[in-house]
Amino acid sequence: MVYPKADSVGITRTKYFTIQDRILLESGREFGPLQVAYETYGTLNDKKDNAILLLHALTGDAHAAGYHSEEDKKPGWWDDMVGPGKAFDTNKYFVISSNMLGGCSGTTGPCSINPETGRPYGLDFPVITIEDAVKVQKKLIDFLGVKRLIVAGGSMGGMQALEWSIAHADMVEAVIIIASTSRLTAQGIAFNAVGRNAILSDPDFNNGDYYDKEKQPERGLAIARMVGHITYLCEESMHNKFGRRFQDKDKPNFDFNIDFQVESYLEHQGQVFVDRFDANSYLYITKAVDYFDLAQKHGSLKQAFEKTKARFLVMSFTTDWLFPTSQSKEIVQALIKAGKDVSFCEIESPCGHDAFLLEFETQTKIVKSFLAKGAQGE
Amino acid sequence: MVYPKADSVGITRTKYFTIQDRILLESGREFGPLQVAYETYGTLNDKKDNAILLLHALTGDAHAAGYHSEEDKKPGWWDDMVGPGKAFDTNKYFVISSNMLGGCSGTTGPCSINPETGRPYGLDFPVITIEDAVKVQKKLIDFLGVKRLIVAGGSMGGMQALEWSIAHADMVEAVIIIASTSRLTAQGIAFNAVGRNAILSDPDFNNGDYYDKEKQPERGLAIARMVGHITYLCEESMHNKFGRRFQDKDKPNFDFNIDFQVESYLEHQGQVFVDRFDANSYLYITKAVDYFDLAQKHGSLKQAFEKTKARFLVMSFTTDWLFPTSQSKEIVQALIKAGKDVSFCEIESPCGHDAFLLEFETQTKIVKSFLAKGAQGE
Numbered sequence: 001m002v003y004p005k006a007d008s009v010g011i012t013r014t015k016y017f018t019i020q021d022r023i024l025l026e027s028g029r030e031f032g033p034l035q036v037a038y039e040t041y042g043t044l045n046d047k048k049d050n051a052i053l054l055l056h057a058l059t060g061d062a063h064a065a066g067y068h069s070e071e072d073k074k075p076g077w078w079d080d081m082v083g084p085g086k087a088f089d090t091n092k093y094f095v096i097s098s099n100m101l102g103g104c105s106g107t108t109g110p111c112s113i114n115p116e117t118g119r120p121y122g123l124d125f126p127v128i129t130i131e132d133a134v135k136v137q138k139k140l141i142d143f144l145g146v147k148r149l150i151v152a153g154g155s156m157g158g159m160q161a162l163e164w165s166i167a168h169a170d171m172v173e174a175v176i177i178i179a180s181t182s183r184l185t186a187q188g189i190a191f192n193a194v195g196r197n198a199i200l201s202d203p204d205f206n207n208g209d210y211y212d213k214e215k216q217p218e219r220g221l222a223i224a225r226m227v228g229h230i231t232y233l234c235e236e237s238m239h240n241k242f243g244r245r246f247q248d249k250d251k252p253n254f255d256f257n258i259d260f261q262v263e264s265y266l267e268h269q270g271q272v273f274v275d276r277f278d279a280n281s282y283l284y285i286t287k288a289v290d291y292f293d294l295a296q297k298h299g300s301l302k303q304a305f306e307k308t309k310a311r312f313l314v315m316s317f318t319t320d321w322l323f324p325t326s327q328s329k330e331i332v333q334a335l336i337k338a339g340k341d342v343s344f345c346e347i348e349s350p351c352g353h354d355a356f357l358l359e360f361e362t363q364t365k366i367v368k369s370f371l372a373k374g375a376q377g378e
Numbered sequence: 379m380v381y382p383k384a385d386s387v388g389i390t391r392t393k394y395f396t397i398q399d400r401i402l403l404e405s406g407r408e409f410g411p412l413q414v415a416y417e418t419y420g421t422l423n424d425k426k427d428n429a430i431l432l433l434h435a436l437t438g439d440a441h442a443a444g445y446h447s448e449e450d451k452k453p454g455w456w457d458d459m460v461g462p463g464k465a466f467d468t469n470k471y472f473v474i475s476s477n478m479l480g481g482c483s484g485t486t487g488p489c490s491i492n493p494e495t496g497r498p499y500g501l502d503f504p505v506i507t508i509e510d511a512v513k514v515q516k517k518l519i520d521f522l523g524v525k526r527l528i529v530a531g532g533s534m535g536g537m538q539a540l541e542w543s544i545a546h547a548d549m550v551e552a553v554i555i556i557a558s559t560s561r562l563t564a565q566g567i568a569f570n571a572v573g574r575n576a577i578l579s580d581p582d583f584n585n586g587d588y589y590d591k592e593k594q595p596e597r598g599l600a601i602a603r604m605v606g607h608i609t610y611l612c613e614e615s616m617h618n619k620f621g622r623r624f625q626d627k628d629k630p631n632f633d634f635n636i637d638f639q640v641e642s643y644l645e646h647q648g649q650v651f652v653d654r655f656d657a658n659s660y661l662y663i664t665k666a667v668d669y670f671d672l673a674q675k676h677g678s679l680k681q682a683f684e685k686t687k688a689r690f691l692v693m694s695f696t697t698d699w700l701f702p703t704s705q706s707k708e709i710v711q712a713l714i715k716a717g718k719d720v721s722f723c724e725i726e727s728p729c730g731h732d733a734f735l736l737e738f739e740t741q742t743k744i745v746k747s748f749l750a751k752g753a754q755g756e
Binding site for chain 2: 027029123126127183184185186187189190191193194196197198200201202203219220222223226227230233234235238239241242243244252253254255256259260262263266267270283287290291293296321
């Protein structure tokens with residue numbers, strides 16, 4: 001652990017909550033019991049109305065802020081945004097972060113043990129949706145005693161925040177959506193499909209039943225991650241980071257080993273990823289992302305938002321081509337048509353989609369100002 | 379064969395030319411003898427100066443126009459552009475098209491028999507460059523007796539056309555470059571790297587030695603092609619073609635089979651591709667594309683073009699994000715700085731990079747006008 005600064009939440013611990021009853025999934029299947037991994041930072045007030053629920057992106061987990069031990073080198077995934085005095089100010093707010101249903105970081109997912117068989121679910125795990133994930137989060141929020149909350153998330157986290165604002169309109173006071181969308185583009189589905197294909201084609205995938213095998217579908221998962229990383233960056237950021245520079249030399253190899261820095265970066269990202277993520281979870285969660293489509297479900301995006309009672313902050317980034325500004329504007333326009341209170345900001349950034357995990361300074365200013373406006377209004 | 383129209387070149391035949399001597403490759407290796415597959419349309423004039431050499435893109439072949447038999451259902455890859463009265467008018471020009479070195483459609487490549495071993499080269503085939511491919515084409519052009527020529531190509535074909543204009547400045551009268559670049563972006567390299575990774579990770583790849591095996595690296599090659607197709611289209615064209623529509627139904631599968639039309643399209647493209655292309659060739663040719671960098675080789679793009687004596691026509695497409703307009707403009711600006719004669723046109727198209735194989739009407743007008751200007755000037 002880097003010596004914790006005054007604005008760090010310090011040492012945190014992942015806790016577990018068990019849902020004993022079965023949940024009716026969008027697919028029609030019932031599923032349960034299940035476990036939810038979560039962390040909290042700050043204190044819930046007496047009125048139980050100062051909570052902020054953070055929703056993670058594709059491969060995130062419950063560990064949003066702080067360190068798990070003194071030896072921990074890296075803090076949680078949104079540490080720059082969560083802590084005393086930060087955007088999500090733990091002096092004021094009770095901040096909650098949980099691992100998504102279907103994930104592989106403590107919440108029940110395909111790598112969890114199926115109590116009926118005593119073996120990991122694998123592909124017996126039900127196909128889930130963003131709506132299902134929110135259903136599970138709602139159980140956690142009720143368990144924690146929260147009465148009203150703010151929901152916030154980037155990328156897939158933003159999808160969940162949107163779903164929260166509709167499914168639990170009476171509880172959600174404000175919604176912060178960053179680099180997100182109300183539905184993936186055909187191109188977005190295509191990239192996810194390629195990633196899934198790489199996993200499904202890996203001979204070590206073994207129809208999802210690989211947990212006790214000697215080999216795991218690591219190459220397939222690594223390739224899926226490589227494709228992902230191309231979409232999280234943008235040409236501008238790749239040009240700035242790597243250009244056409246060769247790796248550790250100034251000449252081509254003239255073979256099929258790694259030649260260019262950008263190849264080395266992708267290879268590294270793929271390798272690091274297989275150590276921390278489960279191939280089956282990647283299948284399930286990308287599928288949930290593909291399925292999410294508020295307009296299709298509710299008739300139109302405007303109709304989808306008619307029930308919400310929340311204030312909205314929508315942010316996008318100029319170089320994000322995966323969840324482009326045009327998609328954020330679609331959300332904003334539908335909210336305006338539905339007569340809702342919405343603030344929108346497109347942030348100039350060279351970082352592509354990844355900007356929501358990098359552009360803390362600007363995000364912090366905008367989020368703080370948005371949250372302060374709410375506090376004044378109360 | 380569809381009943382040939384008056385503007386078709388009709389039945390054509392792929393011919394073969396053998397280069398007996400060895401060629402010094404950019405890597406420093408010598409290679410040969412080798413065979414070149416080529417087709418010609420129209421007649422070479424007495425002055426031997428009415429030739430147009432067409433250069434194909436990544437997975438093209440020598441069969442640019444016409445049909446191979448009465449039963450042939452599909453004509454050559456640029457049939458709409460080549461024929462009597464067409465953009466490349468075979469009444470006026472002697473049009474030549476050859477399969478690229480390293481390819482798998484008749485020109486020597488990794489699937490060809492290595493005379494030293496009596497078995498296919500596989501990964502013993504030397505790593506080649508765009509410059510090497512042009513060296514081989516030059517031997518063919520000399521063999522055909524051509525003295526002066528026009529070179530034209532889209533995408534990777536444009537790279538070869540650029541190289542022709544520099545390496546054989548005295549022979550090249552005009553250059554037509556469509557949806558191309560003088561060097562791939564970092565993002566472009568990244569996409570190629572993912573494709574190669576998919577092939578290299580396929581257990582049936584067997585270090586490139588799979589030709590006599592029961593199984594071929596078909597899944598890896600199919601995934602590489604899927605990634606490619608995402609980059610050949612654009613979000614606009616994917617939206618128009620598929621949107622978020624499900625395949626043959628209006629509900630999700632809730633499993634990992636094909637759900638969306640765009641998934642079905644990619645799967646189909648992958649499947650069709652493995653029947654006509656060789657995985658090793660895909661490795662070698664994408665590598666050649668990655669390496670091509672005129673500015674790096676010549677000091678600057680302006681310096682690269684100083685030797686050329688040709689007129690240039692550069693075309694790009696508004697929705698091409700693989701070889702975007704900005705890269706065509708880089709070529710144009712360098713040509714202007716070098717004092718060369720250059721025409722530039724950005725064509726409005728919703729078809730992405732693939733537009734050079736689709737937008738015939740506009741391309742034909744522009745190419746005809748460009749070629750007519752040259753004929754007047756003579």
